[in-house]
Amino acid sequence: MGLQEALAEKIDKNKETAFALNYAIAADPELSGEEYRACAAYVELCKNCGFAVEEKFTGQATAFRAAVRRAKKPVMKVAVLAEYDALPEIGHGCGHSANGAMSLLACLGLSELSDLPADIDLIGTPDEELRGGKVLMCRAGIFKDYDLALMTHISANETEPNENFLALSCYRVVFHGRTAHGANDPWKGRNALNGAMLALHGMDMLRQHIRPEARIGAYIVDGGTASNIVPDRAELECTLRYTSRPYLDELVGKVMNCIKGAAIATDTTYDVISMGLDYDEMLWNEAAAGLAEEVLQELAVPYTVSRRAGGSSDIGNVSHECPTLHIRLAGGNTYYPGHSREIAAMVQDKTIEPVIMRGAEIMGNVVLKLAADADLRRAVADEFAKERNKE
Structure with a gap:
């Protein structure tokens, strides 16, 4: 069995854990910087899986970092990011409960692949909607040690291999x-x-x-x-x-x-x-975006390619510290505005389950392909260094 098939099997094996996490957080929304119960749920799951966990990571009460796997001879180090803060009055109208569940599920799948030459961490990044927890992590310099940071963000009806930000x-x-x-x-x-x-x-x-x-x-x-x-x-x-x-x-x-x-x-x-910390623009990495596009094609996920920058996120700051992907994944076929009650309802519906599995599979395959291709890793790193030198 190849690594891709093994990943799919491990994701299927752990899917109920991710589904339960999504439903629990979606039904109990906590505002930015106050995600105590959500963070505790992640920490408990990670400890139960045997991952070493750093709590109150970078001095943030609701942040954590879990060492998902350590390879004997790693060729790269990857940060998989999880968000879990909610919006006032709306709840998880940005879909963070499902986003984070995808990241957890991807990590659970990757953790069990013995032949994967990669070190992987799951980082819980709170306070995206208000002050910017990732900015504090960037100020602490933690992302400089990674060859890739990535996450997948739920969308109402559009999929993109990477998302741009202002x-x-x-x-x-x-x-x-x-x-x-x-x-x-x-x-x-x-x-x-x-x-x-x-x-x-x-x-x-x-x-x-x-x-x-x-x-x-x-x-x-x-x-x-x-x-x-x-x-x-x-x-x-x-x-x-x-x-x-x-x-x-x-x-x-x-x-x-x-x-x-x-x-x-x-x-x-x-x-x-x-009102919060300054968010930087997304430092685009075409080599990494092309890799995500390749994975979407192989998994037969319809997508569009658009580098139009509309919104903003503190992952933009991360992209100036290491190569970064912010994949956008459709949760359905009907358009709803971002930050809406419709999306908050979407992540509480059973139809979100295959979407969570698909998001985990996309991120997992990105990691597998990057770990297997030295030329691609070099291209991603060289492009990042070139773009950083322009600043």
Whole structure:
């Protein structure tokens, strides 16, 4: 029996463990950085399998790293990533319960292949939706030791061999003014909402003079309490994205000037609060993406190839530390928006089970093919080094 056939057999053997993990986490969603029960479930499963586990990995309470396998003569080291945080009010509308279950199942399958010359770790990466747990791991330098990091992310109806991401910075801005009665003595007030509104108008005017790939999204979080009271506090949130971090940092500076100018014009003050850690753009690796595409073809999984960058993820930071794949796998044939209640329902339905198995099989075969091909490993590594040297 070849390694691919053995992998499929081991995945089938361990599938119920992965299904149960997905259903348990999907039914008990925990917010970013608070995934205590989900993390504990992973840790217990890994320990039961005999994997050495580092808990509170990189100082994060809900992160872990499990040594899935150690080869006698490894030719590469692979990090398989698992996410398990949920969205407020929606639950697992990003599908993280299923994503992580795929990663676990892939690792369970690979762990039992005695002839595989690869060291493999399963890394639990919390807080993707808010602050960015992987960014903290990157700051600790842990991904520099890996030849590949990969994961598979559920999608409503589209499969891609790799997914591109924009760099992201997100802020809350609080304007402070002075309250007054809106009819009796408004001249005594300083309107914090006016400051927030003027800042938003400034951002809108800025759009004409920034690069077309840039994205500015903003909304008013708090604008006051009554129409006849001059608000002494107003809050807005803005999310800024671009295809590369250097220009995004320039854009952040321009937006901050809009905020500063609005405060001066309205005689208010303001505070800027970072909403999370900065996410970097995805450093694309064509050799690794081509490998994933080859696996999808062999497994007869329909897919599209698109390098269009839309959303953002802290896996972008990982891609600057080692070659990285973020495979996108369709969970069905019907389109639903990302971060939706429909996807939260999808991962709790029995139809997610073959998808979890397929995701595990895709990642497992990527690892097998890379371990078996020295030229391909060299191509992936050389491309990564070349792209990093451009920065």
